[in-house]
Amino acid sequence: MISKAEIKTIASYKQAKHRNEEEVYIVEGVKMVDELLISNQEIEILCATKEYNNPDQVRAKKVLEIKEDDLKRISSLSTPNQVLAVVKRQEAKIPIIKSKIVLVLDNIKDPGNLGTIIRIADWFGIEDIICSENTVDLYNPKTIQSTMGSIFRVNVTYYNLSQFLSLVPKGHPIYGTIVEGGKNIYKEALTKEAIIIIGSESHGISSAIRDLITHPITIPSFSIAQSAESLNASIATSIIVSEFKRREV
Amino acid sequence: MISKAEIKTIASYKQAKHRNEEEVYIVEGVKMVDELLISNQEIEILCATKEYNNPDQVRAKKVLEIKEDDLKRISSLSTPNQVLAVVKRQEAKIPIIKSKIVLVLDNIKDPGNLGTIIRIADWFGIEDIICSENTVDLYNPKTIQSTMGSIFRVNVTYYNLSQFLSLVPKGHPIYGTIVEGGKNIYKEALTKEAIIIIGSESHGISSAIRDLITHPITIPSFSIAQSAESLNASIATSIIVSEFKRREV
Numbered sequence: 176m177i178s179k180a181e182i183k184t185i186a187s188y189k190q191a192k193h194r195n196e197e198e199v200y201i202v203e204g205v206k207m208v209d210e211l212l213i214s215n216q217e218i219e220i221l222c223a224t225k226e227y228n229n230p231d232q233v234r235a236k237k238v239l240e241i242k243e244d245d246l247k248r249i250s251s252l253s254t255p256n257q258v259l260a261v262v263k264r265q266e267a268k269i270p271i272i273k274s275k276i277v278l279v280l281d282n283i284k285d286p287g288n289l290g291t292i293i294r295i296a297d298w299f300g301i302e303d304i305i306c307s308e309n310t311v312d313l314y315n316p317k318t319i320q321s322t323m324g325s326i327f328r329v330n331v332t333y334y335n336l337s338q339f340l341s342l343v344p345k346g347h348p349i350y351g352t353i354v355e356g357g358k359n360i361y362k363e364a365l366t367k368e369a370i371i372i373i374g375s376e377s378h379g380i381s382s383a384i385r386d387l388i389t390h391p392i393t394i395p396s397f398s399i400a401q402s403a404e405s406l407n408a409s410i411a412t413s414i415i416v417s418e419f420k421r422r423e424v
Numbered sequence: 425m426i427s428k429a430e431i432k433t434i435a436s437y438k439q440a441k442h443r444n445e446e447e448v449y450i451v452e453g454v455k456m457v458d459e460l461l462i463s464n465q466e467i468e469i470l471c472a473t474k475e476y477n478n479p480d481q482v483r484a485k486k487v488l489e490i491k492e493d494d495l496k497r498i499s500s501l502s503t504p505n506q507v508l509a510v511v512k513r514q515e516a517k518i519p520i521i522k523s524k525i526v527l528v529l530d531n532i533k534d535p536g537n538l539g540t541i542i543r544i545a546d547w548f549g550i551e552d553i554i555c556s557e558n559t560v561d562l563y564n565p566k567t568i569q570s571t572m573g574s575i576f577r578v579n580v581t582y583y584n585l586s587q588f589l590s591l592v593p594k595g596h597p598i599y600g601t602i603v604e605g606g607k608n609i610y611k612e613a614l615t616k617e618a619i620i621i622i623g624s625e626s627h628g629i630s631s632a633i634r635d636l637i638t639h640p641i642t643i644p645s646f647s648i649a650q651s652a653e654s655l656n657a658s659i660a661t662s663i664i665v666s667e668f669k670r671r672e673v
Contacts, residue, residue, distance in 0.1 A: 246526055287536070296592055300646035323654075328647075361670040397549035397669050398577075405572075406547055406662075407540055413659045414666045420646050421610035421667075 177239040201315040204256040204300040210324030217263040218320040228255040251316035270277035274302040290321025297325035357393030426488040434498040449563040453505040457624035460572030466512040476506040500565035523551040540569025542659040546574035606642030
């Protein structure tokens with residue numbers, strides 16, 4: 176059974192400061208933890224109620240039985256669901272580019288958007304995401320939970336974007352959505368290898384890197400009133416990535 | 425200046441019960457209220473701090489000055505932003521179909537998803553959305569705020585979906601995503617007029633209406649591990665709608 180000291184420690188990981196110090200993050204709920212157990216992530220502690228019965232849980236370094244009430248204490252969910260895991264971070268400090276299409280996120284602020292973008296990347300076979308250093312915390316519980324397990328399959332690296340983009344070989348296409356003067360993504364020929372920059376929810380792509388875009392694009396609006404102001408960052412990402420990938424079909 | 429009784433009444437609209445009784449909903453923040461003021465919505469009360477200075481606010485039936493502290497009391501936002509409006513509902517009781525493409529939402533449960541889908545519809549010029557009766561409340565503050573103003577331009581009607589779909593003329597295409605046996609949306613010819621059913625986040629399209637789909641479709645996954653389980657409902661909507669509309673370009 177979990178001890179009071181362990182409850183206190185794990186509950187402290189709700190705060191970014193403590194998560195960062197220990198280089199861990201929290202994964203919660205049956206579905207997410209089932210996915211975690213078949214991933215290659217290193218599981219420090221798994222706290223499970225009697226109801227949770229995935230036999231793979233033995234692969235965690237430490238398995239602790241926990242009561243419903245104590246699970247509530249350590250959980251960030253409004254309705255905790257049987258199991259919570261403390262996982263060791265395995266992030267690369269330098270961006271490694273494996274996939275043909277790489278997403279670059281510039282100052283995404285909403286954890287739900289970041290999580291959803293990771294899920295989109297996973298669906299479309301994009302293995303690498305580079306985030307600006309001011310992008311929301313990957314290890315925010317809301318980000319983790321909204322990836323629905325895709326966090327275990329996509330490499331996310333935080334890095335200085337100007338520096339990262341300056342390392343891109345000359346001629347390698349860098350796409351970015353801009354409001355004025357971008358080419359219609361539905362009509363434009365798209366390259367098979369590409370870096371795609373996604374701007375922040377409120378400010379778009381920052382001026383520091385806007386000039387590095389070699390292929391400015393735009394998603395045209397069909398709004399009758401021409402009034403819908405913008406698309407949510409994760410929605411724009413899905414439309415753009417879908418356009419790149421469908422041409423491979 | 426706003427009275428104590430008025431504060432109490434407006435604060436009570438945080439609860440669905442009171443909003444429903446009075447047939448009102450709440451719109452908050454500078455950006456949303458600016459959009460509201462240029463819409464055709466009937467504004468019962470507008471509560472604004474001294475900072476809010478949109479001259480159109482006079483078109484509200486009643487304008488009340490409010491102090492920051494009192495705004496916090498009536499607001500559902502974590503950081504209230506200058507202004508809050510009480511708006512009269514204008515919903516149709518019977519679905520009216522004006523646009524060529526109509527979205528049908530089957531049991532969408534997350535207010536953020538519903539709001540985002542309304543925003544997508546607005547962007548792509550879709551004027552009509554029909555929601556199943558068990559879809560999340562349109563007037564939930566989270567739904568309203570996540571539409572980013574698109575709520576004022578899209579008609580959303582709650583209706584029994586079996587009944588609605590039975591009214592569709594024979595031969596009119598009804599699309600729906602199904603996991604097994606749907607046709608690849610990227611390869612499929614898509615009709616210009618269509619009803620598109622979007623299933624719930626966890627259960628997809630319910631069995632009661634699944635048989636009414638005339639054009640089963642699917643969004644193929646490009647995931648290397650074939651592991652990404654599904655796309656978020658609003659993400660799937662954006663990809664499908666984008667596919668329909670890009671062919672008009």
